[in-house]
Amino acid sequence: MFDRRLIENFNWGLLGLICFIGGFGLTVLYSSDTAGEAAARILFSKQLIWFGAGSVLMIACFLFNYKHLDRWAHFIYGACIVLLICVPLFGKYVGGARRWLALGPVSVQPSELAKLAVIIILSRYYSRVINAEGLTFRNLIPPMLYTLVPFVLILRQPDLGTAMLILIIAGMMTIFVKIERRTLLGIFSFGALSVPVVWYFLKGYQKQRILTFLDPDRDPLGTGYHIIQSKIAIGSGMMFGKGYLKGTQNALSFLPEQHTDFIFSVLAEEWGFIGASVMILLFFLLVVRGLHVAYGCREPFGTVLAVGLSAMLFSQIVINIAMVMGLMPVVGVPLPLVSYGGSSVASVMAAAGILLNISMRRFMVE
Amino acid sequence: MADYLKGIDSEWFRHRLSLAVLVALVAFVVIMGRLFHLQIIEGETYRMLSETNSIRLQTVEPQRGLIFDRNGELLVDNRPSFDVTVIPRDARPVPVTLHRLARYAGISFGELFTRMEKNNGNPSFKPVLLHADADRNILAAIEARRFDLPGVFIDVKTRRQYLHRASAAHLLGYLGEVNAAELKKKKYPDLRAGDLIGKCGVEKAYDAVLRGKRGRRQVEVDASGQVMRVIRQVDAVPGKNVFLTIDHRLQQLAETLLMDAAGAAVALDPRNGHVLVLASSPSFNPNAFVSRISNEDWQALVSNPQRPMENKAIQAEYPPASTYKIITAIAGLEEGAIDENTTFFCPGHYRFGNRSYRCWKKGGHGHMNVETALAESCDVFFYQVGQRLGVDRLAKWAMRFGFGAPTGIDLEHEAEGLIPTAVWKKEKTGIPWQKGETLSIAIGQGFNLVTPLQQAVMIAAVANGGVRYKPMLIQSIRSADGKEAVHLEKKHVDHIPLHPRTIEIIQKSLWNVVNTRKGTAWQSRVEGLHISGKTGTAQVIGRKENKTEDKDKKRLAKYKDHAWFVAYAPARDPEIAVAVIVEHGEHGSSAAAPIAKALIQYYLIPEGNAATPAAGRTGGIERH
Numbered sequence: 001m002f003d004r005r006l007i008e009n010f011n012w013g014l015l016g017l018i019c020f021i022g023g024f025g026l027t028v029l030y031s032s033d034t035a036g037e038a039a040a041r042i043l044f045s046k047q048l049i050w051f052g053a054g055s056v057l058m059i060a061c062f063l064f065n066y067k068h069l070d071r072w073a074h075f076i077y078g079a080c081i082v083l084l085i086c087v088p089l090f091g092k093y094v095g096g097a098r099r100w101l102a103l104g105p106v107s108v109q110p111s112e113l114a115k116l117a118v119i120i121i122l123s124r125y126y127s128r129v130i131n132a133e134g135l136t137f138r139n140l141i142p143p144m145l146y147t148l149v150p151f152v153l154i155l156r157q158p159d160l161g162t163a164m165l166i167l168i169i170a171g172m173m174t175i176f177v178k179i180e181r182r183t184l185l186g187i188f189s190f191g192a193l194s195v196p197v198v199w200y201f202l203k204g205y206q207k208q209r210i211l212t213f214l215d216p217d218r219d220p221l222g223t224g225y226h227i228i229q230s231k232i233a234i235g236s237g238m239m240f241g242k243g244y245l246k247g248t249q250n251a252l253s254f255l256p257e258q259h260t261d262f263i264f265s266v267l268a269e270e271w272g273f274i275g276a277s278v279m280i281l282l283f284f285l286l287v288v289r290g291l292h293v294a295y296g297c298r299e300p301f302g303t304v305l306a307v308g309l310s311a312m313l314f315s316q317i318v319i320n321i322a323m324v325m326g327l328m329p330v331v332g333v334p335l336p337l338v339s340y341g342g343s344s345v346a347s348v349m350a351a352a353g354i355l356l357n358i359s360m361r362r363f364m365v366e
Numbered sequence: 367m368a369d370y371l372k373g374i375d376s377e378w379f380r381h382r383l384s385l386a387v388l389v390a391l392v393a394f395v396v397i398m399g400r401l402f403h404l405q406i407i408e409g410e411t412y413r414m415l416s417e418t419n420s421i422r423l424q425t426v427e428p429q430r431g432l433i434f435d436r437n438g439e440l441l442v443d444n445r446p447s448f449d450v451t452v453i454p455r456d457a458r459p460v461p462v463t464l465h466r467l468a469r470y471a472g473i474s475f476g477e478l479f480t481r482m483e484k485n486n487g488n489p490s491f492k493p494v495l496l497h498a499d500a501d502r503n504i505l506a507a508i509e510a511r512r513f514d515l516p517g518v519f520i521d522v523k524t525r526r527q528y529l530h531r532a533s534a535a536h537l538l539g540y541l542g543e544v545n546a547a548e549l550k551k552k553k554y555p556d557l558r559a560g561d562l563i564g565k566c567g568v569e570k571a572y573d574a575v576l577r578g579k580r581g582r583r584q585v586e587v588d589a590s591g592q593v594m595r596v597i598r599q600v601d602a603v604p605g606k607n608v609f610l611t612i613d614h615r616l617q618q619l620a621e622t623l624l625m626d627a628a629g630a631a632v633a634l635d636p637r638n639g640h641v642l643v644l645a646s647s648p649s650f651n652p653n654a655f656v657s658r659i660s661n662e663d664w665q666a667l668v669s670n671p672q673r674p675m676e677n678k679a680i681q682a683e684y685p686p687a688s689t690y691k692i693i694t695a696i697a698g699l700e701e702g703a704i705d706e707n708t709t710f711f712c713p714g715h716y717r718f719g720n721r722s723y724r725c726w727k728k729g730g731h732g733h734m735n736v737e738t739a740l741a742e743s744c745d746v747f748f749y750q751v752g753q754r755l756g757v758d759r760l761a762k763w764a765m766r767f768g769f770g771a772p773t774g775i776d777l778e779h780e781a782e783g784l785i786p787t788a789v790w791k792k793e794k795t796g797i798p799w800q801k802g803e804t805l806s807i808a809i810g811q812g813f814n815l816v817t818p819l820q821q822a823v824m825i826a827a828v829a830n831g832g833v834r835y836k837p838m839l840i841q842s843i844r845s846a847d848g849k850e851a852v853h854l855e856k857k858h859v860d861h862i863p864l865h866p867r868t869i870e871i872i873q874k875s876l877w878n879v880v881n882t883r884k885g886t887a888w889q890s891r892v893e894g895l896h897i898s899g900k901t902g903t904a905q906v907i908g909r910k911e912n913k914t915e916d917k918d919k920k921r922l923a924k925y926k927d928h929a930w931f932v933a934y935a936p937a938r939d940p941e942i943a944v945a946v947i948v949e950h951g952e953h954g955s956s957a958a959a960p961i962a963k964a965l966i967q968y969y970l971i972p973e974g975n976a977a978t979p980a981a982g983r984t985g986g987i988e989r990h
Contacts, residue, residue: 235404235412273405284394
């Protein structure tokens, strides 16, 4: 079953990056899990398990030929929509939002799966429709529908972060395959007009977050407070950081959500500019590696798919880090392989697996 | 990167991928730039801020709304109280600080230490309560030695103050700490452990209105945790003030008059259902609950046989006795069982079946029609009316007047009373209804049970010609600054279909009860005030047939009868309707009627009245 060429052409660089980033992430998570007097490190242990499961998933994702994804695109997408619909019906409430489905001992977030499903189905569609002049408006109608359905379902969970992420990834993929100029103009206008519509669908606190971002003085005691604490944490790292396990901001639980959204702040506080830059560099290399996979692929589906997956990683990285530094509004977007969260780890590992898949089969012509 | 043949667009793809890499590069450069700014350029500042950890979030407690009576007299207020609090992280080394605190303030070190121990496991920047409601000596000592007590600060809180001690205690209620079950309910989303909420009475029923909303503020603190400045603040929203329908002076008068007995008095305005008086005796002092009530005091309250914690006006159920004859009379007239001219002869007893039912007047009343029978409270007359009607028709009219069901007043634990029907008895006891039992029902004995509030609602409906209003406790709700006010509308529950002639007859009879020599309440007449009413004397003897789980029934002592009086005045365009019960008062005319008379008199002629309320003197267990 295993062609020698697959192993020869295996993208060790990409795998290495994943391991480095994952390892660094676990180290940082370990530190953030000591905050508060009860040092149970439960989260760290759980994350280890997620990494284990994620690795298996990643391997599973390159065992088959990625072109099967093209065939199964609609099925995957459909299954995803069904799961998303199940969430408001059977999902469990966690902290005021319903994003999870309990499947036996495990809880899954269908929204994470949805990201991959949307990327796959858009890749399938674009790979067939792509042309040098760019896509016309008619070409864009199916992708818009493909994107809008999960977008709305996720938005209503409510999960503003993931919903926006899907929109952004879809947007990036679309721009990548080029849109016809006049259609592009039309889209911009439409986008501007649709802002009030989306605004209507947003929940109160989500609106608050966006408004707070635009004017931090609006909520100095809620979200504004989080950002202030985050910046203090990051800034206080200075050049060399405070040292591993010595982050005072996080040890005193000043940083809310320090295992998830604000984990980068913990990293920056303890490892300083040196450590944080290294992490950012690793992330940059990861994205470039992903694009390189796209470059090396000889057929349209794989290329667009690789671009889409790279866009997913890129968006999450940039949005999360920009948010904790006060450059973007606070939305719940996990930092790949660093933020605590099984579903996030799983989706990133799966994405990495697919990228490895595309890369190792680039010489195999169907 | 070698150039592969991919199809027509390989060059095109490469071009676009280069753009993509460029976009990524720009984004990461921006991020690096920001990172550099935060960590290198502003690094020192942030380092300093993080080390002193000088920014804290505090909550600002809202002021709870005040409670006033209908005339604006303040009944429930808030008073400042001072809690000695410490933030462990700022007070290190903690045992040393605690020792000093114990020494300066005169608080036992053991108490302080225990409190700290209980707090283990909580983050060290969260405040710990050491000593609640500290007095001025302690405060002065701590303030003077502030420099020597790092991390210790005085938290100013407000505590509830019930200005008139035990007056209207059941009605007002009191506060207590929210318990786990209450926290779970969605009703109180803003609540946290340790918060106080209303546990009973108006404090509970209108808790959401009185509570207000917490505020928060961002403060900068110095190295010892003292607040240096407030950076930003979201103000707390004070609770709204509640204006009751209660007339406090009238309420106090009722409580004084009931002082030596167990019983209740309810006064309503028959035009709109406003509750003017809701008194229950004996009472308790809700101020005892503001700081934790001691176990002994609680035991004393709970084991007192007169049950001071029970609001007899709405929770206690008694047989209505002769006051029920009003219902029997109305039912008889409306159902056509009798008319205004029907007479029966009362020789002092009545034979039915194989039993002889006595009338309270041994020698008998002689010939009676409905008017005279009601005025002189002849049992024999009503036995026969009841016999003609049957228990179910009696029940129908009783329920029309609100008996047998809660009135829906905004208080908890309202009892619903009992109005028996044939079906009810069969289901309850398995034995079918005996015709003889109807006779007892007709004169208000037997299974019948009513609360004083239900009685007041009934007599109010008789007074105004048949309109039943829901008893209202709240007149208006106003915002703390007085700017917004919501006035509550009266609630019309039922218009009982009565012939005008029936109303005339009944009202005339009730007037006769008080104002004619043969009336049972002749002693309670007042010149110039047209009081109408009805006496009642409720038997207390337990019955074998009553197999209900009702705890109240079991507590009915085997002593003297209870005394009832229901009344309204003035006869034309009545303004007040009253129901009074005095447990073991024996005769309605001698024990209950004078109280009702005094209340009505005071209400209708406030100046130059005989009985003035003695301030603060009310019955029951008190503390302060």
